[in-house]
Amino acid sequence: MAIAKAERLMNLALCLLGTRRPLSKRELRESIEAYLEAGTDDSFNRMFERDKDDLRELGLVIETVEGLDGEVGYLARRDSNRLPPITLDAEEAAALGLAAKVWQQARLAGAASGALQKLRAAGLPEDVDPYEAHGALEPRIPVHEAAFEPLMLACRDRRPVVFDYRKANAAQPGTRHVEPWALECWRGHWYLAGFDRDRGAERVFRLSRITGRVRSRGTGFTVPVPDVVTVRETVASWAGESADRSALIRLRAGAGYPLRARATAVRELGDGWDELEIPYGHGLDAWLVEFGPDVVVLEPAELRADVVDRLRAVAKG
């Protein structure tokens, strides 16, 4: 049976951490059973390179040192791999225990548990069960979008990406070349902010509209990443949260609670209807139409026309 990858990685890690002098590839191959069984030099070399990359993903700092005889050696120095001293009390430990359970994306869930385990090994108190300490609170970060992981890595490593993106009203997706800056999750949906090379400007993308694979491009960023990237503000402005006008509507008594909750003024008309002033931003017409015959728009005329137009489309069937 082939030797499990975890066993091979573990052995490589222990060898590199345990040595005080650089170990050559040849020495490592002789020390680790899985490498002895690797077959040809080529397949060993490929395996070895991949394993080093994997250990680096786990946070191991592996140095490559050229010896006097020209042979390359590898080691993971303690100084560069040691966790600095960290002391957390029971409350802080419980808080991190809660945080470590939040991700619903395999890679980050694994990384969060790994972080907690490293802290555990470093003496993080464990007598408090985070569920007990926090009652019945379960925050979850959903990640349903396939584009999330490649974009997360591209943001981290500052690699430009190419993907097909279908805008909200577009029949066909278009190809976008983007320098990815940051990802943000708002109301359960993920958004990417970055520099759109074709448009020469910052853009925000919704991950669920990315179709097909995210491919990365080797070249670096051409535009500096801003210190503060504001995704949510951009999305909120699309969403019309920055309503700057006001509308006047009639609402059937007892109906439309969310409209009432948002109203800046409510007058009872006494005839089974109320008159409300509500903030008017982008998207209000579509929302008002949802209430059907329980809402009548009075002002402004533009909103009234939009609502009537939408109602006609539905009435026609």
Place this chain on the structure above:
Amino acid sequence: MAGKPVRPVNAIDQTRRMLSLVTYLRERPGARVEDVARAFGITEDELVSDLDVLPMCGTSFRGGDLLDIDTDGERIWWHNPAALGADAAEPLRLAADEATALLVAARAVATLPGLREGDRQALLRATAKVEAAAGEAAGASSRLSVTFESEGGVFADVDRAISERRRLWIRYYSPARDEVTEREIDPIRLVSVGHTYVEAWCRRSEARRTFRLDRVAEIKILDEPSAPPEIELRDLSQALVQPAAEDPEVVVEVGPGGRWVAEYYPHDSADELPDGGLRITLRTPDPASLRRLALRLGRDGRIVAPRELADSARRAARDALAAYETGYEADAAYGTGHAGAGVPAGADPAKGPYDRQEQEL
């Protein structure tokens, strides 16, 4: 909906865990399997499978310095801790992904409106310490952020009711019926997935219900004790609300401008249409609740089935038009009208603040 199980089983995660495990076990001869599994957040089976691998590991398989670790199923013994120098057993620094995962989650939870102040402070202190210990590795965490939405006041009341085991009275808005109803609920847990919900036993319907906090119009903590029946808590890695197989089927056809429906409604299928639109099939216990969707879609889509739902949306639109135009007396003959300006350029109904019942109940 992808929502894969969270439990990591890959070689990377196992290696990462075993590296911490050797550090941990070195300090604790005779550690109990049960305790170690709990400390590491893994099952005892997972721990035992790690303990099967560790004796194959060492700094040189030939030198006889393999880790001599074994377990009798109850306790774990390491017979040659010297096989790993004290150096090699020191706790390892955090990787960029590890720091990111922990820090982004901790910051997100700390911003939850309504969280107990003590918990928030603990999260902030812990975050600062982890940032300091992670050093450069913490940098990448600024590339990700998550905001949980919650109604702070309602959250605090529900949280208190859960910890004091007391019943709640709420006035709750149901978008499906556009009505506010009163109910008494026995709260079980608070769940934040973008929005925050309380899962509870509803005394009115004698069933488990999930209520979104921003739809709670009013809340009171009652003196009666809360006594939810023992129910199995669901795995929340999937959508909060999943239609049942026996629920009636609804078919919606949308144009390119209505594709957002597929993003917001859990569905059985979404087939591409030649015009760039979609034919979406979904199930819901209460098709009438989708009348709002039909109205909202306007020219961007229509209900294909069931027929009664399409008819009721059409009727509602005609009734509504009657208030604007005399030609639209309910169900009266009417002119064809004509398309106006339509949806303003750049309009994007899917991004509206006026939520689309994406987790509708």
